[in-house]
Amino acid sequence: MKLDQVCFRTSHLTPSWTMESYRSVGGYQVLESVLKNKMRPEEIIEQVKNSALRGRGGAGFPTGLKWSFMPRRLPGDKYIVCNSDEGEPGTCKDRDILRYNPHQLIEGMIISGYAIGAQTGYNYIRGEFYEPIERFEAALEEAREAGYLGRDILGSGFHFELHTHIGAGAYICGEETALLESLEGKKGQPRYKPPFPAGYGLYGKPTTINNTESLASIPVILQYGADWFHELGTPNNGGSKIFCMTGHVNKPGNYEVPLGTPFAELLELAGGMRNGNKIKAVIPGGSSTPVVPGARMMELEMSYDGIGKGGSMLGAGSVIVMDETTCMVKALQRIAYFYYEESCGQCTPCREGTGWLYRVIKRIEEGQGRQDDMDKLVHMAENINGNTICALGDAAAAPVISFIKHFRDEFQYHIDHGRCMDNTA
Amino acid sequence: MTQMLLTGPKEELFSDALREQMDTWIAKYPEGQAQSAVIPCLHILQDANGGWLSRGIMDALADYLDIPAISVYEVATFYTMFELEPVGKHKISVCTNISCMLCGSEKIMNHLQQKLNIKPGETTQDGQFTLKEVECLGACVGAPMMLLDRDYHEYLTPEKIDNILDGLAS
Numbered sequence: 388m389k390l391d392q393v394c395f396r397t398s399h400l401t402p403s404w405t406m407e408s409y410r411s412v413g414g415y416q417v418l419e420s421v422l423k424n425k426m427r428p429e430e431i432i433e434q435v436k437n438s439a440l441r442g443r444g445g446a447g448f449p450t451g452l453k454w455s456f457m458p459r460r461l462p463g464d465k466y467i468v469c470n471s472d473e474g475e476p477g478t479c480k481d482r483d484i485l486r487y488n489p490h491q492l493i494e495g496m497i498i499s500g501y502a503i504g505a506q507t508g509y510n511y512i513r514g515e516f517y518e519p520i521e522r523f524e525a526a527l528e529e530a531r532e533a534g535y536l537g538r539d540i541l542g543s544g545f546h547f548e549l550h551t552h553i554g555a556g557a558y559i560c561g562e563e564t565a566l567l568e569s570l571e572g573k574k575g576q577p578r579y580k581p582p583f584p585a586g587y588g589l590y591g592k593p594t595t596i597n598n599t600e601s602l603a604s605i606p607v608i609l610q611y612g613a614d615w616f617h618e619l620g621t622p623n624n625g626g627s628k629i630f631c632m633t634g635h636v637n638k639p640g641n642y643e644v645p646l647g648t649p650f651a652e653l654l655e656l657a658g659g660m661r662n663g664n665k666i667k668a669v670i671p672g673g674s675s676t677p678v679v680p681g682a683r684m685m686e687l688e689m690s691y692d693g694i695g696k697g698g699s700m701l702g703a704g705s706v707i708v709m710d711e712t713t714c715m716v717k718a719l720q721r722i723a724y725f726y727y728e729e730s731c732g733q734c735t736p737c738r739e740g741t742g743w744l745y746r747v748i749k750r751i752e753e754g755q756g757r758q759d760d761m762d763k764l765v766h767m768a769e770n771i772n773g774n775t776i777c778a779l780g781d782a783a784a785a786p787v788i789s790f791i792k793h794f795r796d797e798f799q800y801h802i803d804h805g806r807c808m809d810n811t812a
Numbered sequence: 813m814t815q816m817l818l819t820g821p822k823e824e825l826f827s828d829a830l831r832e833q834m835d836t837w838i839a840k841y842p843e844g845q846a847q848s849a850v851i852p853c854l855h856i857l858q859d860a861n862g863g864w865l866s867r868g869i870m871d872a873l874a875d876y877l878d879i880p881a882i883s884v885y886e887v888a889t890f891y892t893m894f895e896l897e898p899v900g901k902h903k904i905s906v907c908t909n910i911s912c913m914l915c916g917s918e919k920i921m922n923h924l925q926q927k928l929n930i931k932p933g934e935t936t937q938d939g940q941f942t943l944k945e946v947e948c949l950g951a952c953v954g955a956p957m958m959l960l961d962r963d964y965h966e967y968l969t970p971e972k973i974d975n976i977l978d979g980l981a982s
Contacts (some may be wrong), residue, residue: 474936474950476909514893517962550840555851555891572847574890611951633911633952
């Protein structure tokens with residue numbers, strides 16, 4: 388095992404996704420030892436806290452802290468739900484965990500169930516992921532046969548069932564309470580919080596929802612220790628992270644590297660800029676995170692705190708790289724359309740505002756922009772921000788505000804001349 | 813297309829094989845939470861019905877799950893994978909979101925429109941293909957990409973598309 392690979396630690400094996408391969412890197416040993424030694428759940432939660440593992444789905448919330456909110460001694464049903472509803476533009480890492488190392492996710496989910504007192508888990512996988520769903524189901528079957536799932540696992544007295552659930556195409560279901568609604572068979576419309584899922588979650592029972600990559604990190608944290616994991620990254624930013632390098636790079640791909648790796652090194656891993664072009668801008672964490680000018684990005688390191696210094700967010704590690712030929716108006720238009728299309732329609736500022744944002748950006752792109760359009764866009768974005776039940780509204784606003792902030796000249800050029808600046812398309 | 817019984821006693825609806833598939837899903841959820849199986853069941857029924865859901869199928873599913881018909885309609889209309897009108901034998905969903913756009917999805921979309929002589933949202937006259945423009949499908953490192961029925965095709969070029977589609981026809 389390459390010591391900086393956490394979720395992809397079977398990637399050197401062919402095939403990488405079988406129980407046999409997973410066992411050969413120490414898979415399921417942690418689960419066996421937890422159950423055999425009747426490890427105290429509090430101790431597991433403590434270790435996850437100390438590892439500085441932060442939620443890999445985008446929000447970066449400390450996983451151990453989230454687990455500690457669960458009323459684990461409360462009698463009755465409790466749930467662990469894995470969020471594999473990957474859909475943030477630029478993000479495609481959970482797909483590869485499901486395809487190439489599904490057993491590590493399964494082991495992570497069983498251990499999390501043990502730690503938070505849940506006896507049932509669901510893995511919510513987006514409906515279009517036919518191949519990953521098949522891989523995950525096959526792995527579940529293997530785990531069941533090996534006695535890692537079901538009643539009285541390995542004679543420990545601990546019961547745990549794990550099921551796949553599938554979605555059907557709705558970005559909003561990646562929001563954790565919308566995901567719960569969807570899992571209950573409803574439209575994916577986010578719930579008011581509070582109450583938070585740890586108190587009132589799936590079917591009204593205490594529930595923890597974690598991202599695929601977060602849960603798949605758990606077995607490795609417990610195998611090598613919280614300190615090892617923490618030191619792999621930087622203070623408060625534990626571990627490795629999968630970065631989805633997309634856009635204008637020579638070798639797009641998923642690269643798992645320690646948090647704190649300089650962006651410049653990551654770009655080099657991805658083969659550098661396409662055609663040797665100059666880097667213009669980077670969206671570091673998926674389309675919801677503010678855009679960062681290329682030159683500034685080259686000074687930043689890839690961690691939650693590091694990207695924060697550049698005025699953006701690490702998000703899900705979805706790095707969208709744009710070279711000098713990119714028209715920023717067109718790029719923003721596509722992103723704005725996405726939020727307009729995916730708004731669930733529940734809150735007025737988002738339902739109406741995302742449409743307005745899209746239409747005004749579209750008219751600028753099409754050469755019909757008006758002189759006050761940029762101010763109008765910022766004003767609208769600020770009125771959506773913070774005024775909705777979930778973060779989709781904020782996610783729609785952030786790109787608009789940041790694109791205009793950093794590339795105002797280019798938007799102005801479009802408004803004045805009705806076309807792109809010379810070298811962009 | 814599978815023959816389905818859409819009215820009658822609950823234990824005879826659809827077909828034996830379809831009920832068996834749906835019951836596997838229903839069994840995953842706690843007692844009294846059969847509604848959780850709406851999405852998986854709609855997928856099963858849509859596949860069995862040539863790729864789309866009729867009003868009759870949705871009503872029958874509501875009966876089968878003991879939930880109001882509106883609860884099924886709400887889900888069927890909210891999620892983009894469900895089709896409420898007949899579609900072609902093959903469904904092509906092309907991602908044009910940001911990472912795919914940066915890697916030339918526009919060219920891919922244009923090529924498909926020309927080749928099939930339809931616009932996004934339309935079906936070819938021979939009923940072979942329905943073309944859709946969709947949001948991010950989570951395969952951005954393989955941009956540009958499309959979903960053809962159940963398979964992802966990545967790093968697309970016009971030539972690659974020709975090979976894939978011509979291979980289907982033969």
